Amino acid sequence: MEIVASFVSSGRHIYSDKKMKPSRKVLFHHQTFSFQPLNNTAVSKPSRKQNISEHLRSRPQGTAPPGPKWIWQALRKAFGRPLILSIMLRVLADLLGFVGPLCISGIVHHISKDNRTIQQPMKLLGIYFISSKEFLENAYVLAVLLFFALLLQRTFLQASYYAAIETGINLRGAIQTKIYNKIMRMCTSNMSMGELTVAQICNLVAIDTNQLMWFFFLCPNLWAMPIQIIVGVILLYYLLGVSALIGATVIAVLAPVQYFVATKLSHTQKTTLEYSGERLKKTNELLRGVKLLKLYAWENIFRDSVEETRGRELSSLRAFAIYTSISMFMNAAIPIAAVLTTFVVHVHISEDGDLSPAVAFASLSLFHILVTPLFLLSSVVRSTVKALVSRTWTRDRSQ
Template sequence: MAAAGFEDFCGGEFWYCCLMLACLALVRLFVRAVGDALSRSPAAFLGDGLYITAYVLLAVMTRNERLKCIHTSPVTFFFWLLTSVCNVIPFYTYVIERLYNKDIVSFLVFMMSYALQLSSLGLTAFVEHKHPQCTCQRKQPCPETTCSFPSFLGFWWMNKLMITGYRRDIEESDLWLLPPKEQSSVLVPAFLKRWKKEQKRCRPFHSQASGMGKSVTDKHHSRSDSSETLPILHHDNLQHSSQHTSPEAKSAEARRPSLVRVIVRMLVKDFIICFLQKAVSDLFFLLSPVILGALIKYLAERPEGLEWQGYVLCVSMFLTLIIKSMLFAHAMFLAARLGIRMKSTLIAAVYRKALTMNNSTKNSATVGEIVNLMSVDAQRVQDVMIVIFYASTTPVLFVVAVMLLYFTIGPAIFVGVLLLVCCVPLNAYVVSRQRSLQSDNLKYKDARIRLYNEILNGIKVLKLYAWEPSFREKIREIRLKEVAILFKLAVLNTLMSLCWDMAPFLVTLVTFATYVLADRDNHLDAGQAFVSLSLFNVLRPPLAVLSKMIMYIILSQVSFKRLNTFLAEDDLDPSNVDRDSDNDAVLSILDGTFTWDTQLSPALNDAMLGEMEKVKGTVTCMGTIAYVPQQAWMQNASMRDNILFGMPYVRSRYRRTLEKCELERDLTILSAGDLTEIGEKGINLSGGQKQRVSVARAVYSDSDVYLLDDPLSAVDSHVGKAIFSNVIGPDGMLRGKTRVLVTHGVHWLPMVDEVIVMNDGKISERGSYEQLVSHDGPFAQFLKTYLTEVYEVEEEEDPEIAEIHGKMRERLGSVTSNASSEDITLANARRYFH
């Protein structure tokens, strides 16, 4: 079916119309050749020859477009439009002069040709074939990508959606898919590619700073002695290097990548198109007063025999306004589209940055600031694109309009311009005040959102201790400061808007008054008055939006600075973990030293994940990694979506995962089963349920390496035993995978393959459980102490865990007795030989 549709699309009969017109032009050329001397003029033969050539070329072009599945062509539309318009005069001549009585053959040939031309022009307003739609898509593709050129010019492709919105409220199912160029999957990689180039351009300025810090670290490591233990954390390195900051490093911090430069390079082509459309639109806007002046002059003089000039001027004014409006609408549409592109791109970039930033950036960037960057600052970048659209040609439009006014009413226009100049000092003061107030406003907004986030995270504690009034007062204090700044900004915006909204009327009044009062011979006639008013109307839009332009530019400067600062912060180094497929070990840390003040257990996992800064050594990992944190986190989605986590749904694997992770019983409790909506942070799930969902998410991912950070701490003992046996243990679902289990539950140790003991940030012992217990080293001593303390409170323990602890005590007791007997035997032997 798809092949048949493609052949039908590429092998249609529409392009034969061009060949038929070429044949008719050839017939007309033959008729001229056998006709009278007047019809055999060189101009007539040349015209028919050009028609034949144009029709043949258009047939070839149409055929190629169909083979390439091009649904519409502006060249074809304008060709048929100009051909139809130009043949209006011959058609009028044939009908009015009744030339069909003299040459019926030429008349029939022309009428057939003209009918085909008009039909072809009408058919260009329709798309001949719609591409077959994929039934798996929930939404239809955007009709803009497949509409005809006339529909594109008039925005007719939106009619269906607007009619739907007129009849009822628009729902999500009514919306179309975004065009490919507008999707974040296309925009974000393009932005990140240019952003990385910009970072590389500025990297030499930062390499000096990193080199100074690295030299200090290398000297420190060169003095360290070799040891059999493996250093994982080294707190002194971070403190030592942080105390040595060179002047070169401080100067390098001032050189950051430029977000504005990246955006300009990303949008320069589309913005040039937008600028050209706006410039041509302004040109037609300026032509309207000129044509109006010529029309008034024509009506005043009424020259005989030149009636056609009046018709031409009227039609020209109409077409000028139509073309101006059409070009302006398309330029505005493109500018708005560019703004939306940048907003979506920056939101995705900030979100991506929040996931990849290193620990120092996490400490400086709060949640409130990141939320403001994505909601407020990204929106201001979108708004400034419209401002740039207006500001791109406003100076030229203003200068040309003033020049035309000078030629119309003379030097009096400069008095009005002087009035505008007087507004500049006031404008400069308002701009400086707005810039500082906007910066303070965003700081208070960040503080307020940060406090809101802290309150929501600790709402249980606030309710427990009845701290709501005090925190409400803190929020109120910040909000009052924010409102005070907003009030000042509103006053300044009102002052500026009042000034520039009154400017066009004051300029018109002052200019006309100066022109009339400057000289008694100056009289405003109809031509000067209407042309001047028309030119003042040209000046009115730039002056009306000038205050908003200044305000948005100020806002965008602050937002660009904030976004630039955040995006230029350091990320986690991708080289922290090497993806070496030739390595024998699936996961290895060789002579690794990392910097990050934290607890040891999660620090080991973070080092293997690349979340810690590596000072020296190598971390190698083969394949994909799944991580189960100690504190499970949930998405505000269904339970199924939380487990799938963007992966395709495979029923057999999904059901097996639910069974092994002890979630089937929970699904019977939930109202909608696995389709139950999980609230924010899993509020409608217990701690054990959230932990089991977290384990199921990792199991369903089918990764190569699993990093498990005490995943069974929040579940009941019998559930934990079942999950360990069915999933983590040697006979579980992950038995063929590499599993790193960080746990404080010593009762799991007899069932693991290898035990790694960490002490003071270093690996002190490693081996199987039996080897470490038989060795009777620090690990065995720790187990003795721990199990002795547990034995004293064994009545409060879970029976299953108590049973495991009992077996472990028996094993340790046998090892201790064997060691004691060996010591006694050795002592007796020494006494015997002595």
């Protein structure tokens, strides 16, 4: 049903309502024979979702891959179109997100006390044509535009997320299929000689494929974040002048600190998992050989070993909690610090020294938009680095 659904239905997942309603109905025995095999259905999967192995097997047997970037070429041929569609939808959604602050500024300016003037009612004779500027300055028109802009933004954003997630899942399945085909055709002597161990196979299937999948999940952010930051800074400069650049500088200066905290948080989480696995391994060995431990009176030795590992795990968990608290505090404090700095500088630098409500509300919305890509910057950079490492490892093991 998803394949034949329209763009709006696919973006808002309206097509899934028809699949949810029959879940409350009772399924009779004679209704179970109406299901058709997948090969007999009228609609099949599009050709753009072919397995990546078809692209990798297109080269002649016994020839070397065409350079170190051959895996990116295969991924581009197999999953390039849906990924480009996801990036375009994400860029459109981010651009529509800037309509909100502009509409809020116009609405507040329209209903503010400075814009209200008590005038005598005038009787207009003839036909009065309003200009486009007057039409767009009306608060009711801006409210309607704000509603449709938010509706389109959420639709494009949801469609972008869905396309990126679906492409990432298909990518992981395709690479896992390629790895399994390579392992099944591999000589057993390669594994016995240590060229490809069981642990390396598990890392390829479970970890490296997941890293590439998460890179495809976050790939639209890699292209949308620069556009979002540039447009946001331009609009802030249009509203506040030079003070907006100072506020953006505060966010840019604190962004490396946030990236450092996020890196430490990821490293601490990885260390915690390692200590937890080591503790479980020692506990399992202790329980399996409990008779031997009782025979040789080794209980205290193994207990001290387990308690030492548990102590390191607790220390790592304590550091993880501290870094998590710092990260949450910075995510909440950076926008406030940037807004306060911008408003204080604007009041002292501007000629009139006045900060209207329209400019204040619009600036708050724009700063809120700017903080989101900077918050995701650390995750996107870390996922990109991990994907590059996994790509190199997968390329070397797939040749």
